[in-house]
Each structure stands twice: as structure tokens, then as C-alpha cells.
Amino acid sequence: MKIAVLPGDGIGQEVTQEAVRVLEALDLPGLSLEWADVGATAYRAHGHPLPPATLELARGADAILFGAVGDFDCDHLERHLRPEQAILGLRSELTLFANLRPATLFDGLEGMSALRPEIARQIDLVIVRELNGDVYFGDKAIETLPDGERRGWDMMSYTESEVRRIAHVAFRAARGRKERLCSVDKANVLETSQLWRDVVIEVAKEYPDVTLDHMYVDNAAMQLVKNPGQFDVVVTGNLFGDILSDQASMCVGSIGLLASAALGERQTEYGTFGLYEPIHGSAPDIAGQDKANPMATILSAAMLLRHSLGLVDQADCIEAAVSGALADGVLGLDLGGEAGTREIGDAVISRL
Ligand SMILES: NC(=O)c1ccc[n+]([C@@H]2O[C@H](COP(=O)([O-])OP(=O)(O)OC[C@H]3O[C@@H](n4cnc5c(N)ncnc54)[C@H](O)[C@@H]3O)[C@@H](O)[C@H]2O)c1
């Protein structure tokens, strides 16, 4: 069982280190970890944010554990050399189109949510974010018009097949949960969203047991804080899913808690090939100071064991250890506590 470990930039390095320590503490027979540079770290060392060797390592592994990429010192670079292109490149090159971003309130964290405790307690949802299409991957440019004014544009598009495959993932996820699916779009304005909605309705015929609703994204953002308990599985496009998942993180306490899995259709000997990462970024404001909460990455490692390596008991074990640490008051600075990155890693390991 081979895991490609790509820590990346900023706190990506620190949080990945803790997740790796947790995996190593489980002492899993036959597990090998191979490391590679990605993001600004890779650009500085190899001249590219996603060097061919990193991509090949990722492709040849059973799963990828990813930290975060991003460095404001790279903002002046041409877009294809910027750190963020590395994660976009991995997602598209490896056809990891389905991004699962679960948000559940851990016991004892009611008071940490941005919502009132009685509302926060109801949150148990998963955002299924499409990851290979949308405005992220369309043509884009900043061009100069004849009158000298500059115009920036990004093409938003989805094909039927792109929507169909993510819809199937979402309906199957709903089947394994409370059988409710909410498709979030902006069909009142966008043709891309109209097609999205049409295709989701078509796919729904194959899942009569799942209740399907549609919601415009602006309303969904409002409902997520007003009444998050109404959501079970939320399926949405790349851009809306990016935004709504950061918002969902504050509903359960912190962006330092939200894990994610990026999956495709490829099966390995042990499970579904995938990339696992916290939903947060490289957080340059706290990087290198032992201030980052590694729990999102540790929980991503648990998702990796469950989905890609078929090690369900061990995944449960990690999740229980995180939950136990939180219940015992091991809170990072993001949750109003004082525990540092390393200390949180130790607390999880001691509870495994
Ligand atoms: N998948 C990724 O690699 C990814 C995701 C998001 C942003 N980014 C990149 O990261 C860089 C910084 O972006 P940003 O500031 O908008 O978003 P960010 O998620 O890095 O940080 C947002 C805020 O949340 C805090 N935060 C984030 N993770 C935390 C953690 N684990 N523990 C405690 N606090 C945490 C940060 O300190 C910051 O105040 C940018 O270059 C951006 O493009 C990368």
C-alpha cells in the first residue's frame, strides 16, 4: 500500500507531518510512504509547481495525502507556474472529479460554532463538490480592448457527462446516509446551471428512493447558517462547492477541522484511488509557528484509509481519537484553545 505524501507550502508542511505521525503510530503492515515536492516548494526546487516526478509518484500510488499549496510571493508568476495550479493539475490529470467534504459537529464543540449551539448541533452533512470542470478549467484571459481598457474573463461550462457522473456519486452518497440530496446551482441566471439542473433531474430517475431538492446558491449560503440540519448531501459545482465548504467549516467550529477526499473512478487493489487534503490552504499568516490545527489533515488521512485502502477500522480509530481529544478540551488556537500543532498530533496519537 503506497501513499504519496505531498505536504506543499506553509502550514501544509506542519499539518501533513502530524497526519503522517498518526499513520505511522498505527503501524500498518505493508504501508509505504513516499514524499515529493509540490506547490511553491516545488517551484523553487524544480522550476514547476507540479514537477513530472511528483505527478508520476502520485499516479503510481494507491492514494495521495496532500497538505496545502500557496505562497503570496508567487502572485507575480504567470498563472501556470503558480502553486495553486499544482492541486488543480493533480485533480484534473488524475481525473479526481468527486470531492467529498463532510461537515459534522464534534461533541463538545457547540460553543465553538459560528452558529447558536442548538442550530450547530443539527449539522451532519456532506458537500459533494464537482472538481474537474466549471469556471476553474474553462478558457480565461485578461485582454486589452480596442479602446485600451482591459477585460478579464473566465469561461464557465459543464458538459452533460461531467454533471451526470458527479450526480451519480451524490445520489449514491445519499443512499448511504439519510437519502436526501440537495442540488445547489444558479439556474435562475446561468445556462451552465440550467443544464446542471436538467441532468440532475434526469439522473434522479435512477434513484427513486432519494429525495431530491434544488436550491439556488445564494439561498443555500443563507440556509446553511439558518437551518443546516435540513441538509444531508449537497451536490454542487466546483466554484459554489469551494465557497460553501469554507462556510460549512465555520458552522462546525473551524476550517482547521474539515477534511476532504477527491475521488475518481479508478480502483486499486485496496479501494478507490484518491487524493486527501484538508479544505484549508497554506495559511501564510500562521505558517511555521506551531499554530495550525492539524485535525483536518489527520481526518483526511482517516478518509484515505477508509476509501483508498479499505482500512475501515483504522479510519474509525483515528476519527475516535480526534473526537476524544476535542471532547477532552484539546483545542487549537482556531478553536479558542492553546494547543499547538505538535501537541494536537501527540494528543491524537495518545488516544489511538
Ligand atoms: N487546497 C489548497 O492547497 C488550498 C486551499 C485553500 C487556499 N489555498 C491557498 O492558500 C493560500 C492562503 O489562502 P487563504 O488565506 O485564502 O486561505 P487559508 O485556508 O490558507 O487561510 C484562511 C484563514 O484560516 C486560517 N487557517 C487555515 N487553516 C488553518 C488551520 N489548519 N488551523 C488554524 N487556522 C487555519 C488561516 O490562518 C487564515 O487566517 C493562498 O495561496 C491560497 O490560494 C490552497
Ligand SMILES: CC(C)[C@H](C(=O)O)[C@@H](O)C(=O)O
Ligand atoms: C487553492 C484552490 C485552487 C482550491 C480550490 O479552489 O479548489 C482551494 O480553495 C480548495 O478549496 O481546495
Ligand SMILES: [Mg+2]
Ligand atoms: Mg477552497
